[in-house]
Structures are given as structure tokens and as C-alpha cells.
Amino acid sequence: MTIEVRVPQLPESVADATLVTWHKRPGDAVARDENLVDLETDKVVLEVPAPANGTLREIRLENGATVTSGQVLAILDEGAAPAAKPETSTVGAKAGPQALAPATVAPAQPAQAADPGPNTAGGKLSPAARRLVEENRLDAAGIVGSGRDGRVSKSDVVNHLSARAPLPAGPSTGPVPPVQSGRVEQRGAMTRLRQRIAERMVQAQATQALLTSFNEVDLSAINALRAGYREEFEKRNGVKLGFMSFFVKACIEALKKFPVINASVDGSDILYHEYYDIGVAVSTDRGLIVPVVRDADGLSFADIEKAVAGFAARARAGSITMEELTGGTFTITNGGVFGSLLSTPIVNAPQSAILGMHKIQERPVVVAGAVVVRPMMYVALTYDHRIIDGREAVQFLVAVKQYLEDPMRLVLSL
Secondary structure: OEEEEEOOOOOOOOOOEEEEEEOOOOOOEEOOOOEEEEEEOOOOEEEEEOOOOEEEEEEOOOOOOEEOOOOEEEEEEEOOOOOOOOHHHHOOOOOOHHHOOHHHOOOOOOHHHOOOOOEEOOEEEOHHHHHHHHHOOOOHHHOOOOOHHHOEOHHHHHHHHHHOOOOOOOHHHOOOOOOEOOEOOOOOOOOHHHHHHHHHHHHHHHHOOEEEEEEEEEOHHHHHHHHHHHHHHHHHHOOOOOOHHHHHHHHHHHHHHOHHHHOEEEOOEEEOOOOOOEEEOEEEOOEEEOOEEOOHHHOOHHHHHHHHHHHHHHHHHOOOOOHHHOOOOEEEEEHHHHOOOOOOOOOOOOOOEEEEEOOOEEEEEEEOOEEEEEEEEEEEEEEEOOOOOHHHHHHHHHHHHHHHHOOHHHHHOO
């Protein structure tokens, strides 16, 4: 019995997707629920699992194809025995469209042509990195990953390609250009996520009157709280007590005082949101995404820390869902994890404001007439000046500062 493998139903806001990588080829045995192919949308990478045990008979669409909901991707023979393959058929299995038909299977190559697979000695590969590895027939074990737990990103592969000695001309060299006097250029298509990020950023700046206000926060009190309760908090809740839960809580209390900052523009109206869905920006190999902590005002510090940690892990693994990325009434972004001392974040439209956290740096400050060294952080609020006045923006930042410098106010809701 043959089964059609189709593109799953895409979310309503997503018109199509790009076929990124096939993990199987015709003749390969597959197990039910095993991932066959990765599809990239402008927000997430979707996996298409095998609907049954069997053998992959035919692939209808190649890597790079644009697909829509319900489109046939492949044909699967349910329960059929896998076709016999020559010993050389495993080489170049994922090198591209030419490797899909048995007649075009490449002869045995040196170790660099071996199929790297999703996990190698070089660490896990992001979808974009896997695609580059397969297109260039690289040995992923030789690529040093800069991500968490040795995860290999697209930039790691590009750097590896740039550092390689040029290969002899011929069909096996792939798209790597020859090195001339140390001057190398690489051209690569923007991912759908990167295209979407670019579109949203330009749209925000073109349609909103963006302005940024700044303040600075003394984090001594929060540092003392974290130092005093870190071990007990982690033991009881199974998650570390970080800074983000304090900032989420402080922003929510400040939003309650200045509801227009939690609002959005809807035509000629102002839409006030009486709930607090807080977006937390997460950096991944594919770009920046903003998962949403819904109804964050009803969550404990531990709940917020668990939600943020879970989002970050799933986002970097490419398994976050579209629903987790939609909506949001206010966003927090933390450039400080990369060493940023000061920045002007761009509003995540249709929201009207975003708070930027930055690097914590010990600086001399004057306290009660004396110069002391304190852990200080600059905070920035970018806002849509069409509906938010400077007075409200500054007072919002002052409120956030007060809550962070005296965190007992958060506990007592003062």
C-alpha cells in the first residue's frame, strides 16, 4: 500500500514554506514518526514525520522548493522491505537533487564526502548548517561548533569553508569558490526567518514614530537576593533564579501603572490590552525570535524562569511552535548577554514598546554623598510616540527602576 507524504497544515498566518533538507532518499527504510524532511517557515522549522513504517519510494520535491499546505512531498510504500543498495550508495546521499536517483550516485569519495548525519563528533547541526554541510559534502566532525554543547551553526560552516584550502576544479568541489590572494566571498540565500525579521524591522521603522528613552538600574538588591536564595530556589523548582523573572515582574507592575505602553494602534483607535503576554527575545542560529509568556502576571518567579528556559531550549533546537511565537503585548530583549552596554531596540510591531536590557557592569556611583562601586545596568525603552508620550515612557522606566532596586515592592505589589 502506498501512502502520500504531504505538507502538514500550516498556521493561518503562514502562506508557504521552504523545503530545507531531506533526511531520507528513495529506497531508504523509514520508521513511523521518523523525521523525513525539514520545512522552514518565516518563524519556525517544521519536521514532517513518516506516517507509517515502510520504504521511501519517491521524492516529489527537491531541497529549496516552496511548498504549501497539503502538497505531496513523497510517496511511501507501507511495510515494504527496503531496496538493496550498493555499498557506495551511502556516499553523497544528501548532496542535493542529483543524489536522489540511483543512476547519479557518486562513486566513493574521501572522508570529507561522508554523510554527516544529524549528530556527529562535531556536535548537533542546525538546519541551515546541515544544509551547507550536505551541499558541500563536508565531514561535520571536522567543524568546530560555537553553539551550546558544541552545536554547529551556519556561520561555523561558512567559517570552515573560508578556512579550507581550495579544492581542484571539478564536479566534486561543490560551490566553494577558489581562494585568490586570500580574498574570499561567500553568497548564501537569506533564510525565511531572516527575511521575515528584515521585513518586520523595516515595517516597524516605516510605520511607527519610534523614540528611545534610557535609565540605569542598580542591581545590588537583586544580586543579594539571588545569592541568598539561589540554591534553595533551584533545589525546590528545578530551575535557576535568573534576572529575567525580576525584569518581567517589574515590567508588568509598571505596565499596570501605564497601560498605554501595553497597548497597540488599531487604525485610528488605541487598543488597550488588559492582559500581559510578555515576549522574551531569544537568539538562535537562524535569527532572533520572540516566544511569548502568556498571562505572565499570574505566574510565579519560578514559572517565568521555567517558561523562558523552555522557550530558549526549544527555539535553539528548532522545535518551538508557531503558537508560542504569536501575539504578545510587550517585549523584553537582553543584548547584555552578548556584551552590549547600550542599544536602541526596535519595537516588535504591532506592539508599541520594547524594553532593552544590557550588560551588568560595576561602575562608581554616588550613594548618600559617597562614591561606591555598584553593579549597574543601562535600560532602554523604545516606544511608538504616536500614542505614548515622553512623560509616560520616562515614568514607566522610573517605575521599572524602582521595582528592580527594591524588589520587595514586587512581592508586596507596591
